[in-house]
Structures are given as C-alpha cells and as structure tokens.
Amino acid sequence: MTGFEELEALAGEAGRRLHGLAEEFVVLARGVEREMLKLARGEASVVQSWNSIEFGVYVARRDGRLLFTELSTSSPGDAVESVARLVERLEPSPLYAPLPRATGESYSLVDPAIARHLSGEERLDLAHDIELELLGDVAGMASLSRTRLVLLNSHGERLRGDKTAFTGYLRVFRGGRSGQWSWAHTGYDGGRPARRAAQAARELAEECQGLPAERVEPGRYRVLLSPMVAGNLVDELVGMANGASILFGMSFIRPDTIGERVFSEALTIVDAPRDASLPGYSLFDDEGVATRDKAVVRRGVLETVLHNSKTAKAMGAETTGNAGLLMPRPFSIVVEPGDLGSDELLEALGNGVYVTNNWYTRFQSYPEGAFSTVTRDAVFIVRGGRPVACTGRIRIADRLGELFSRVEAAGREAWRLEWWEIPVPSLVPHLLVGEAGITTA
C-alpha cells in the first residue's frame, strides 16, 4: 500500500536535501498501484500488478541552469542530492523560466470500488463484469489503477492528488473479421464502460462478418472516422499544438496562425483536465500551476498552443497549465460532439469508407503534417448510406491539417477512450471527412 504518509515523507526528505543546493525545485512523488488482466484467444494470458513509487524532480538556479530527474525507486534521497549537485556544472538553458507559484488545488477523485479492489479489501470480478464468456475469441486488457501524487516546491507549497482509473480495450474476432474498442473512465461503474466497449467491438466484428469482402482501389474517398480513429488523429494534432513540438521543429502548427480559422468549423477540440470522467483529470500541472479546460481548436479556429512556463517564455506566451516534468502535455482531450446519430452519419457519408480502427500513424514530414496510418479491424464500404461490404487493411495517407479542414460533421455520441494509439484519455465522437487519400498495397 502506497499511502500519502509515506509519499509525503519521501518527498519531504527529497525537498530537505534540495534546500541549499537548488534555488528552485519541484518534487513530484507518485505512488502507483495497478492491476491488469490481459486476454488473448478468450483466455487470461497473464495477470500483472504493480506497486511502485516514482519521483520526478526539477532543479534550477535562477541564472537558468536546470535539470530534470526521473527516479523509480523507493529510496530517492541520495540520487536527488547527487543530481542537484550537477546543476551548477551546467550552462544556463535557453528554456529557463522562473518557477511559477503553485496555484493549483489538491484533489481527490477516488472510486471506492477500485480502491477496495486494489487494497484487497473487496475484489471486483472483472471477467464477470465484462461478460467475458459472451465474447468468445477476444483479446485485450482491462486495467484498474490508483495514483497518489504529492507535489512540493521551493516556494514551500504542497499539493496532493488522488485518483483512480478503469481503462482497457477489447478486440473481438468473428470468422476472420474483427472489431476493437476501448474505454477510459475514472470510475468502475459496475464494469459498464468495458461492457459497452465489448458490445461495440462485437457488433463491428459481426457486422463485418456478415458482409461480402470487397477491395478498395487507391484514390480519394469520403471517409467516416470512428471515435477510435478520430481519437488517434486528434491526439496527433494536439501533440503538434504543443510549445515543445513547435520549438523543436516537429509540428506543422504555426503559432502565428493562433486566432485564425485553419481547420473545419465542425471541429472543436478541448484540453480538459477538469473533466472528472476522464483519467487525465488533474487540478494542477507538474509545475503546480492550476489547470483549466481550454479549447485548442474552437470551430476551426486555432485558439491555444499548450505551454508550460518554459515553452511559454521561449515563445512569448503564458503557461496554459499544461506542464509535464519537462515538456507540455495535454491531460484529457474532448472533441465536441455534433448532432448526427449513427444512421445519419452513414447517410451523410453516402458513398465512401467507414474506418473503425487504426494504428501505426507515421509522418513523412512533421513540419508539413504529411502522414499515413493503417486501418485494422472492420473497414466498411458504404454505398447509398449503407454498409455493403467489408474490406481489408488499407491506409489513410494525407496531410493532417488538410484532413481536419475537411471535417464535415461530428457524431452525436462521444466515447471515452484510451489505448496504444490514443495515449491521452479522450472523449471523441465520429468525424465525417469530406475527402481523404486511401492507399493499398
């Protein structure tokens, strides 16, 4: 059990050792308890569990010398002190900015059911609650976690965070076809998020199984992106609307276009650290600054580039409360839903391709946003607003900015998602894209 008492004591010891060695510091002590059921072929391939203490330490002098340390150890004191002594031998960093005050608030968002499960007090029956026996040939994982966080800094400020998460994804196979879906919630809710994801995956696999196979020829098509696909591409977009990505030349976003309409009016993307339903929830960032929900894109207008104090200073902006230990980061991403139901989305697609999952998004040129991504699982060929065939693995190959400028509509229903290809917890609807490049081997 990783209690606050222990975290406070370890963080406090690290802080004491840093006093006198560093003019500015932040110590983040994180206690993580996690359990994961991993599935393959409808069986449990392994059950994994973790109980660890992690530290992130930022150390700086006011002349600009700075250093970051990541420690996964239960005895950080000596390492913290020796690292702090390194800082004086460095040169001032062009990214230095004075450490901001910790304006955030402590928080607790703990689902008692998850907490009792992880403490062993009252175990949940994941397999039963997911209704695993109904899924047949299924692979995936289900994870329960609790993260306690203590932040203290050289201003003498101290914050606490405590939250739980229930996340996972399932891939259901039916006769050589498959469907995959994920979930990400701060609460267990009787396993309902996992059951909904399982149902979505199963329905996709079975619908695809019931349709004939047909090949898609390379070309440009109207495309309906499922929330799983839209979530991945939005994650890539938000990753580029980031001060560090722009500074490092790894983004097609131009900060001089803030305030300009650069995407479709149908697109609104919010970084939402205060959405209590999503596991990215936090009331303070890694510099202790208060988080706030803010639109990255509002009705197509680029509104915010995410910053910590350092990238903000380098780019003449203000911190947006998105500090990671080193780089800015989004907490949770919310894409504003539209007003089309699932049948209406297919009707609006008319003739085109409905892509339900993807992976391996890679860029030919980050500054131009040229990319491709590979579909997996069910891909439907739609004619006259109805799925008429299922096709094999294809690629979307386009420019990310241009693709998001061709979004015509968003679906009414949004899904809370997180998996390999959507690392930031996201609430995403379907997105209908007027035209996208499709390639095949």
Place this chain on the structure above:
Amino acid sequence: MDGLDVERLLGLALDLAGSMGASYAEARYHALHGHQAGLMDGRVFAAGYEETVGLAVRVIVDGGLGFSATNRLTREGVEEAVRRAVAGARLASGMLRRPVRMAPGRLGRAKYSVSERRPLESLGLEEKLGMLRERVGAAGLEGLGIEIRRLTVFYQELRERKVLATMNGGYIESYVPRVLVGYNITASSGGSVRNRLGMLGWSGGLEGLDEEDLTGSLEDDARSLAVALTRAGRIEPGRMDVVLSPELTGIAVHESIGHPSEADRVLGREAAQAGLSYWSELELGDRLGSEHVTVVDDPTVPGSFGFYLYDDEAVPARPRFLLLEGRVREMLHNRETGAVYGVGSNGAARARDYKSEPIVRMANTFVQPGDHSLEELVEGVRSGVYIRKYMEWNIDDYRWAARYVGLEAYRIRNGRLEEPVRDVVLEITSPEFWGSIDAVGRDLRLYPGFCGKGEPMQAIPVTMGGPSIRLRGVMVR
C-alpha cells in the same frame, strides 16, 4: 549491488513462491541508471538523470501466469510482490483452457558484462555534453542551399544491471551499458519544410562517440534534406526495379520478417496490441523469400544496441535463422511459446525494466550480406529507382503489407543513378517484397532503434539492418 543483498531477496522470492504453490517462478532485479540531455541549436536546453530500480516476479500457479513488480526492495516489499504475483496467477488459471508451462532446456548460471573502454561513469555529464557539442559543432551544415531551421540533439545513456534467478536453477548477473544519440534536423527551402530524424546507438562506453560518426551523419542527413527540398521531382508511378539501401533493408526486415516471426504474436497473445502474423499461415520450410534472402536475429553481435548473452528467462542467446535462403527456418521463442511448439526457447525473452514482463522480442535483425557492390546492383537496372533514406513507414497488424516513403531517392536509367525524386512510395506485401529480391549487396550495416510491444508498452533497444538489396518489378508510386 547498491548495498542491497540482491541474491538474498531473489532467493526469498523464489522460496516464498514455491511455498505458495508456484510450479515455476523467476525473480529479476533490474536497474537502469543514466544521464540524459538535449541540445537545441548547440545549446543545452535540458539535462537530466534517470534511475529505475526494482524487482519483478513472475510465477505459474495451476497453469496461470502472474507477474508483479515493486521497487520496495525490502523483505516486506518482496513478499508482497510474490503474494500479488501468485494471486494474479491463480486468477488467470480460472480463465484458461490451455495451461501455461515453460519449455525444458538448459539454463545459464553466469555473470557477464559489456566492457567500456571509456566507462560512462568515468565522465561527468558536463564532460559528456562537451564531447557531444564538439561533434555537433563540427558538422558543416551550411552552403547546401537550404535553411537549417532547427537542430535538436538528444543524448541518452542507460547502464543496465540485472540479476535474474529462476526456480529451476537459472542465475544470471549482467551489466550492459548503452548509449543513444538521436537528432532532428528541420530545414526549409522556398515554401517547403522537411525534417529528418536520425539515431546512433551502441552497447559499450563513450568510445562509441568516436567510433560512430555523429558529425558525418548530421552532414549526410542535411545533404539529403537539401536534395529533397531543392532538386527532387516526382516519379511517374509504375512497376519497376528498386534498389534499397541498408537503412531501408533494415526497417523492412524488422517489420515484415522479424515481427511476424515472434511466436507469441503467431499464437495470438499480442492480438489486441501489436497484432497478429501472416506467419501463422506458414510452416517451417515454406518459401517466403527468394533464395538470395537469409535473415538472422542475433543478440550476440558485439557492440550492438540489442546485445545480450542470456535472455530474461536465463536461456543462452544464440543467432536465430528466421529465413534461410528464402525458406522459413525458425521463429523467435521464449520458454512459454517454445513449450507450445515443442521446440524449446531460443533465448528471445526480454523485458524493458523491472516493471515489464519478459516477452518474445527481437535483438539485432538483419539480412545476411551477399557479394554485390551498390554499383553492381544499380548497373543491373534498366529502369528503376534507388531509395537511400526514408521517413514515413508503417505496416499493418498482420504484418502483410508495408509502406515505405523515400526521403532521398534517385531514378535509375540504364544502370546509372540519375535525377533525385521525392516521396517515392513503396507499398508492398511481405511475400512480394522478399520474393522479388534477385541480388544482395555486401555493404552490411545495422541501425539502432527502440522497438515497441507489450502491455504496458515496452520500448526495447534493438538494431535492424542488412546490405543494399535489389527488387525486380515492383509497384512504385
């Protein structure tokens, strides 16, 4: 080791697991230490240190597999980790049709370490940064007709110490230091902007900074960007011959031979993550590539980024011939998949850190060299393209169809390299790729990378490579 009686803690874990009914148990102390730093246009923008130290326990109870990890390196911490692993295994055993078992086979009892002529611990961070900056500063990136908008360079070292003990007698102590230098060059010309990511990596000490030519790599990549931005035109799509450099051969062999040869993927254990494998439709001895193609995965290549001598189940490492003269020869196995196939492990179990379960992984995967020079490969092409570097690549989750997009490429006509072409797309199935090779070069080269797999995701150090190769009559767009 670090003042801890690691051997005693590992023994405690194995004894307790046995007393709790485990038919198999392994305990691994796994420590990673090292400096990190980033340069932006020659200035240090951040420096840091990573320390990841903890213990992993894996057990089989009633056929179920349980894994747990802790960084509480006390008697109580280890006992709790064992109890959690055993509880997890019992839970898994209730959801199984086929019990997990470990293949029998010889396990190692050994200590080994990679020697460092200039040990990583012998220099301070500021001295390492000085060495790095000297090499970056020496790179001549001017006069190429392009504007270098940003040059970022990342330095990362990881000194990996492991002590592994298994219930059935395996005991391995190892020390492998690794260094990685990565960079991104962003350049523009006219209205176009491009970037190039590069990486150098090795196992060993700081002597690698002298042996690996960072300055030369930066200069060569800047020249490639200049070619792409200022001189390259579009290629007319069509079926033609293609010559690929070792860099392209490396990514192709990693993605379309190495990954599909992983037996856990073939068995579906990674189906919802890294996906499945077209090798599930193949038998040993089936023809997949032309007779010119032999593919090896060899963890024992000295100085390589993917080097190890014993895997994380204490099985001795050895070269694995995945393809021999175009035919499927063997898959990559750990002890679990080796038991399923009845062939035993071939030493491919690897874990990223103490928080990771050992799963089937590649090490150094490459196409064996032949006897052609690059000039000879090109001379044999009447109409085709030579792709020297790529940026974008991906492959589907069945490992059937891959896409590689050239950053620097040249049209070949009548056996001669001619004008540069940009964004050349090779989108091709694995059997077509490997079956169309008619000649293999002798210019073997390995490229470092981090390979992702598992849940939670484990990025492990590998290399991928080979010589230049020639493909006949494939579709190019």
